[in-house]
Amino acid sequence: MAGLTQLLNVARDALTAQSYGLNVTGQNISNASTPGYVRRVALLETQNLGSQSGGGVRAVGLDRVTNDFIERRENQATGTSSAATARDQTLASIEALFNDGGGTGLGAALSDVFASFSALAANPNDTTTRSNVLAAVGAFTDRANATGDTLAQTQIDLKQQAQDTVEQVNQRAEEIAKLDMQIAQATMQGDDASDLKDQRTQKILNMSGLINTHTFTDGSGNTVVQVAGTTIVDGQHARTLSIDLNADGSLKLLANQSGGGASEITQFLTGGKLGGIKEARDKDLFDVSQKLNALVFDVASALNTQHALGVGADGGSGRNLFDLGATSTNAARDVRVSVDVFDHPERIAAASSVFSTPGGSDNAVALSKIFDTHIAVGNSKTAAQAYGDLIGSIGSTRASSQRDVETQAAILSQVQSMHQSQSGVSLDEEMVNLTKFQNAYQAASKMIGVADQLMQTLLNTVGR
Amino acid sequence: MRVTEQMRYESVANNLSQLSSRQAKAAQEAQTGVRVNLPSDDPIAAAQLARLSASQSQVTARRSAISSVRGDAELAESSLQQASDLMASAKDLAVQGRNGSLGASDRATLAQQVKDIREQLIGIANAKGAGGYLFAGSASETKPFSDTGAFSGNDDAHLVDIGNSTPSAVNASGAKAFTAAGGRDVFADLDALYTALSSNDESAIGASLDGLDRSRSQITSAQAAVGITLNKLEASDSVQSALDLQNSKSMADLGSADPAKSYSTLMQLNNALQQSISVGKSILDSAAFKQF
Numbered sequence: 001m002a003g004l005t006q007l008l009n010v011a012r013d014a015l016t017a018q019s020y021g022l023n024v025t026g027q028n029i030s031n032a033s034t035p036g037y038v039r040r041v042a043l044l045e046t047q048n049l050g051s052q053s054g055g056g057v058r059a060v061g062l063d064r065v066t067n068d069f070i071e072r073r074e075n076q077a078t079g080t081s082s083a084a085t086a087r088d089q090t091l092a093s094i095e096a097l098f099n100d101g102g103g104t105g106l107g108a109a110l111s112d113v114f115a116s117f118s119a120l121a122a123n124p125n126d127t128t129t130r131s132n133v134l135a136a137v138g139a140f141t142d143r144a145n146a147t148g149d150t151l152a153q154t155q156i157d158l159k160q161q162a163q164d165t166v167e168q169v170n171q172r173a174e175e176i177a178k179l180d181m182q183i184a185q186a187t188m189q190g191d192d193a194s195d196l197k198d199q200r201t202q203k204i205l206n207m208s209g210l211i212n213t214h215t216f217t218d219g220s221g222n223t224v225v226q227v228a229g230t231t232i233v234d235g236q237h238a239r240t241l242s243i244d245l246n247a248d249g250s251l252k253l254l255a256n257q258s259g260g261g262a263s264e265i266t267q268f269l270t271g272g273k274l275g276g277i278k279e280a281r282d283k284d285l286f287d288v289s290q291k292l293n294a295l296v297f298d299v300a301s302a303l304n305t306q307h308a309l310g311v312g313a314d315g316g317s318g319r320n321l322f323d324l325g326a327t328s329t330n331a332a333r334d335v336r337v338s339v340d341v342f343d344h345p346e347r348i349a350a351a352s353s354v355f356s357t358p359g360g361s362d363n364a365v366a367l368s369k370i371f372d373t374h375i376a377v378g379n380s381k382t383a384a385q386a387y388g389d390l391i392g393s394i395g396s397t398r399a400s401s402q403r404d405v406e407t408q409a410a411i412l413s414q415v416q417s418m419h420q421s422q423s424g425v426s427l428d429e430e431m432v433n434l435t436k437f438q439n440a441y442q443a444a445s446k447m448i449g450v451a452d453q454l455m456q457t458l459l460n461t462v463g464r
Numbered sequence: 465m466r467v468t469e470q471m472r473y474e475s476v477a478n479n480l481s482q483l484s485s486r487q488a489k490a491a492q493e494a495q496t497g498v499r500v501n502l503p504s505d506d507p508i509a510a511a512q513l514a515r516l517s518a519s520q521s522q523v524t525a526r527r528s529a530i531s532s533v534r535g536d537a538e539l540a541e542s543s544l545q546q547a548s549d550l551m552a553s554a555k556d557l558a559v560q561g562r563n564g565s566l567g568a569s570d571r572a573t574l575a576q577q578v579k580d581i582r583e584q585l586i587g588i589a590n591a592k593g594a595g596g597y598l599f600a601g602s603a604s605e606t607k608p609f610s611d612t613g614a615f616s617g618n619d620d621a622h623l624v625d626i627g628n629s630t631p632s633a634v635n636a637s638g639a640k641a642f643t644a645a646g647g648r649d650v651f652a653d654l655d656a657l658y659t660a661l662s663s664n665d666e667s668a669i670g671a672s673l674d675g676l677d678r679s680r681s682q683i684t685s686a687q688a689a690v691g692i693t694l695n696k697l698e699a700s701d702s703v704q705s706a707l708d709l710q711n712s713k714s715m716a717d718l719g720s721a722d723p724a725k726s727y728s729t730l731m732q733l734n735n736a737l738q739q740s741i742s743v744g745k746s747i748l749d750s751a752a753f754k755q756f
Contacts, residue, residue, distance in 0.1 A: 032469055095502055107514050111521030118525035121624045121631075122532045125596055125604055351602065356620045359596055359604030365623045365631040371522055384518030392511025395503025402504060413478055417471050424468035428752035 004458070007451045013056030014444035017044050020059035021437035025430050032425040036202030038064050039425045040194060064194045070419050071201060072215065075208035077415040079271035081408035082209040086276030087284070088405045090158065091398045094288055097150055098394050106292075107387045109143040110299065112136045117368035120350050121361040125313065130345035137321060138337050144296045148332030151289045155249070158281040162251055163243045165210050165274045169227060170240045172207040176200055176225055177238040184236070211241075212271035229268035230255045241265075250282040284397060289332070291390050295376055297328035299383045300335050302375040303367060310349025310363030312341075317354070319347055469751065476744035483740050487733040494730045499721040509718040516718070520711045523704050526627050530701045533624055533634040536593035537694050540636035543591045543598060544687035547641070547650075550588070551680035554581050554654060558676055561661050561669045568664040575661035582654045586613060589642050595622070599638020608638050613651025615643045626700040627707075634693055641686035650679040 024042040031037040041063040047055040098105060116129075116136035123129045179200040186193035204225060207213050214226045218234070225233035232239045232255070242262065244252040253269050254262040269275050300322040307321040319340035325331060341347045351360030376386035493499060503510035560566070561574045589599050589609045596604030600617035608617030619640065621633030640646035653675040660668035 033473075095504055099502055107518060108521070111518045115521050115525035118522070118529050118625060119532070122529035122634075123595055124622075355618070356602035359600070359602035359622060360620055361623050362631075365625050368525070368625050369631075371518075384515050387518070388511040388515035391503050391514045392507045395505075395507030395510045398502070398504035399507055413474065416474065420468050420471045420474075421466045424466075424470045426466060426468040429466075431753040 004451050004455055007454075008448060010056035011444050011447035011451060013047060013058055014447065015441060017057040017059045018437045018441040018444060020044075022434065022441065024062060025433045025437060028425045029427065029430050029434075032427055032430075036198050036205065037425065038066050038194070038198055038201070038423040040064060062192050062194055064192075064197060065423050066201070067419075067422050068217075070415070070422055071205075074412075074415045074419050075205055075213050075215065076271070077408070077412040078205060078208040079212045079275070081405075081412040082273045083212075083271045083276035083279070084401065084404045084408045086273040087280040088276075088398070088401045090154065090277070090280035091284055091394075091401050093154060094151070094285065095394055095398045097147055098288075098391055106140075106143045106147055107384070107391070109136075109140040110383060110387060113140045113303075114368050114371040117364050120348065121364035121368060124350035124361040124364055125358040127345060130313070130348045130350075133348050134337065134341065134343075134345050141322065141335050141337055144292075144332045144335055147292060148289070148296075148330065148334075151285060151292070152333060155281060155285055155289075158277050158285070159243070159245070159251065162274055162277045162281070165272075165277065166241050166243050166253070169207060169210050169232075169274070170238075172203050172210070173225065173227075173232045173238045173240070176203050176207070176233045177236050179203065180223060180233065181236045208272060210272045211274045212269065227272075228253060228255075228265045228270070230265050250286070251278050253278075288390070288394060290328075291386075291393070293328045293331040295383065295386050295390065296335055297324065297331035298376040298386070299370075300324045300331070302370050302373070304338075306363065306367050306370060307349050309352070310366070311351045311354050311357055311360075312344075312347040312349050313351075313358045314346050315354050315357060316347060317349060319349065321348075472747055472751070476747060479740050480737075480744060483733065483737045487730070487737050490726065490730040490733050493721045494723070494726040497721050497723060497726075498719060499726075500719045506718075513715060513719050516711050516715050520708065520715070523627075523708045523711060526625065527701060527704050527708070529624050530626050530697050530704070532594070533622070534694070534697050536595050536598060537634055537636070537690055537697065539591065539593045540598045541687055541690040541694060543588050544636060544641060544683055544690060547585055547588050548680055548683045548687060550581050550585050551650070551676060551683060554578055554657060555673065555676045555680065557581075557661075558657050558669055558673050561657075562666060562673075564666065571661045571664050571669075575658050578654060578658045578661060582613075582651065582658065585642075585650065585654070586611065589638060595635075597638075599636060599641065601635070601637070601639065609642070609651075613649070613655070615639065619645060626697060627704050628696075628700065632693070632696055632700075634697065636686055636690040636693075640689075641683050646682045646686065648675060648679045648682050650683065653679045 021042040021044065024040050028039050043060045043063055044057050045060055047058045113133075113136045116133040119129050120133050179196055183193045183196045183200065186196060200223070204213060204215055207225070207227065211227045216224055216226075218224050220235075222235035223233070224231055224235075227241070230239070230241075232241065237258075239258065240256045242254045242256060244254055246252050251266070252264055253266045253274070255265050256262045266278075269278055301324065304320045304322055304324065308318050311317045312319065320338040321341060323336045323338045325334055350364040351357045352362035352366070353360065356362065371384065372382060374380055374382055376383050377389075381389065492501065500506050500509050500513060557574050557578055561571050566574075586609050590607050591598045597606070597608050597617070600606060600608035602620035602622070603617045606616060609615060615638070617638055619637055621637075622635035623631040624634050625631045626634075637646075642650045644652075653672065656675060657669065657672040659665075660672055
C-alpha cells in the first residue's frame with residue numbers, strides 16, 4: 001500500500017533522477033564547443049511497481065542524438081570540399097608562376113628574344129646588338145628552366161604530400177579500429193560508450209577530409225569504413241594504404257593485402273585531400289607542364305632551324321641557337337643556349353649567305369619573322385598566341401577551381417549546419433533544461449520535507 | 465530549426481571571412497588600379513593581355529629598328545644630293561671646256577678641277593654611317609670604292625622588318641648609284657672628261673657631256689629611291705605608333721580598374737563589413753542564456 005514511506009522513496013528516486021538530468025545537462029554545457037561532441041539527452045522513465053501505478057522515476061541512461069544519414073553527408077561534403085581546397089592550393093602556386101603582370105614572366109622573355117632579332121636586323125654588324133641577342137636568348141632559357149624546374153619541384157612536393165596524407169589515413173584507420181575495440185568492450189560491460197563513439201565519429205570525419213570515405217554498419221553491428229572503395233576498418237581490423245608511381249610518373253594508390261601484395265585502387269580515389277592532390281598533380285600540373293614544354297620546344301626548334309640556315313659574322317653556318325632534346329619532354333627544364341653560339345656573339349647568324357656578311361640582315365629578319373609564324377600547337381598558332389592560350393587556360397582552371405572551393409565550402413557549411421542542428425548543443429535549450437531539472441530537484445526536496453512533516457505530525461499525535 | 469551556438473559562431477565567422485576576403489581584393493584593386501592581377505581574375509582578359517604585350521613588344525622593336533636605320537638612310541640621301549651636285553659641277557666644267565677659244569693650259573686647269581671633283585665623289589661614295597659604309601651593300605666593313613673607282617662592295621639590300629608584309633630594304637644601293645650595274649660607271653665618265661680635258665681634245669669633251677648627264681640622273685634616281693625608303697620608314701613608324709597607342713589603350717581597357725567603380729565597390733564592402741560585424745555582435749549577444 002502507498003504510505004508515507006512510499007512517498008519518501010518516490011522523492012528519493014526523483015532526487016536521483018533529476019540530479020542525473022542535471023549532470024547530463026552539465027555535460028552538454030561543458031562540451032558545447034567540443035568538436036564532434038554529440039548532445040546527450042537524459043532518458044527518464046516511470047518506475048512501475050508491478051502493475052500498480054504510483055511508482056517513482058528512474059534514469060535509464062543517455063540518448064546520443066545522431067543521424068547516420070547526416071553524418072555520411074557531412075563526411076562526403078568534407079571530402080569533396082577538402083579535395084577542392086587541396087587542388088586550389090596547387091593551382092594558386094602554378095598561377096603565380098605564370099603571372100606576367102610584372103613583365104618578368106616567360107612571355108616577356110620570349111618577346112624580348114624576337115625584339116632582339118629585330119634590333120639585329122637593323123644593326124647586323126654591331127657587337128652590342130649581337131651580344132644583346134645572346135643575352136635575350138639566355139634570359140629566355142633561364143626563365144624557361146626556372147619555370148620548368150619549379151613545376152617539376154611542385155610535382156615532387158605533391159608526391160610527398162600524398163605520401164604524408166596516406167600515412168595519416170593509415171594512422172586514423174588504426175585509431176578507428178582501436179576505438180571500435182574499446183566500444184565493443186564497453187558495450188559488452190553495459191556502458192554506453194558515448195564519448196568513445198563521439199571520438200570515432202570525429203576520426204571518421206577527419207579521415208573524410210583526407211580521402212573519400214564511406215561508412216556503413218554490417219550485419220554484426222560493426223562499423224565498416226571504406227576509403228576509395230576499399231574496406232580499411234572492418235570491426236577491429238585495419239588495412240594500410242601506400243603510394244607509388246606509375247611508369248609515366250603519375251601517382252598510384254595501393255591497398256596492401258593482409259596476405260602480402262597490394263592491389264591498385266587509384267581509379268576509386270575521388271575525394272579528400274589526396275583526391276585533390278592527385279587531380280592537381282596528375283591532371284592540372286601535367287597539362288601545364290606539357291603545354292609549356294611543347295611551346296618551348298616549338299619556339300626553340302623553329303629558331304634553331306632558321307638560325308642554322310644563316311651565316312655568322314665569322315662566316316660559319318649550320319649552328320644552333322639552342323641546345324635542345326629530340327622531343328618536347330622536359331624541354332622547358334633542359335633547353336640551354338647552344339654551345340655553338342654561347343659567348344660568341346659574332347656567331348649569331350644575321351646574314352643569309354657567306355657573301356653577304358657582315359652587313360646582311362636577311363636571316364635576322366627571318367628569325368624575327370618567326371614571331372608572326374604559326375610554329376606552335378601543331379603549326380596552328382604563333383608563339384605569342386600559344387602563350388596567351390596557356391595563360392588563359394591556367395587562369396580559367398584556377399577561376400573554376402576557386403568557384404568550386406566556394407561552392408563546396410557552402411555545401412559543407414550547410415551540411416554542418418544540419419548536423420549541428422541535429423546533434424549540436426544549444427545553450428539556450430540547456431539553460432531551460434537546467435532550470436527544469438533544478439526546479440524538479442527542488443520540488444522533490446520539498447516532497448521529502450512534506451513527508452517528514454507528516455511523519456512528525458503522526459508521531460506527535462500517536463505519542464501523546 | 466534547432467539553432468545551436470556553434471551554428472551562430474560559424475555563420476558569423478563565415479560571413480566575416482567571406483566579406484573581408486572580398487574587401488581585401490577590392491582594396492587591392494582600388495589601391496593599384498589594376499583589375500587583372502592574376503590570370504584567374506579574368507582568364508580571357510589575361511590571355512588577351514599576354515598576346516597584346518607580345519604584340520606591343522614587337523611594335524616597340526620595329527619602332528626602334530626604324531629609328532636606328534633612319535639616320536643612315538638620311539645620311540645616304542644627303543650624300544647622294546652632294547654627289548649629284550658634284551656631277552652638275554663636272555658638267556659645267558665640260559661645257560666650259562668645249563668652248564673653242566680655250567687653250568691647252570686652260571683645259572689643263574679645268575682637268576685639275578675635274579680630278580678634285582672625282583676625289584670628292586669617291587669620298588662621298590665611301591661615306592660611313594652608324595652601320596658601316598653606306599654604299600657597300602652587305603660588305604659594310606670594307607671600303608667599297610678604291611682610289612681608281614673600282615667597286616668592291618655588292619648590291620645586297622639591307623632588309624629590316626618595319627611592319628610591312630615583306631621586309632623592306634633600307635639602304636641606298638652604291639652599286640646602282642655609282643657603278644655600271646646602274647647603267648653608267650660614274651667614275652669612268654669623270655675619267656673620260658679628265659682625259660679629254662688633259663689631252664685638249666675638244667670633240668672628246670663634247671662627247672663626254674651625254675655620259676655626265678646620264679651619270680648625274682643615275683645618282684639622282686638613287687637619291688629618289690632613298691627618299692622613297694625614308695617615306696616608307698616614316699609611314700611605317702606612324703602606323704606602328706598608332707598600333708602602340710591602340711595596344712596600350714586595349715591593355716589599359718582590359719587590365720585596369722575603373723577608379724570610380726573600384727572605389728565605390730570598396731566603400732560598399734567596407735560598409736557591409738561594418739554592418740556584418742555589428743550584426744554578428746548582436747547575434748552573439750542575443751543568446752537566451754545570457755538573459756537567465
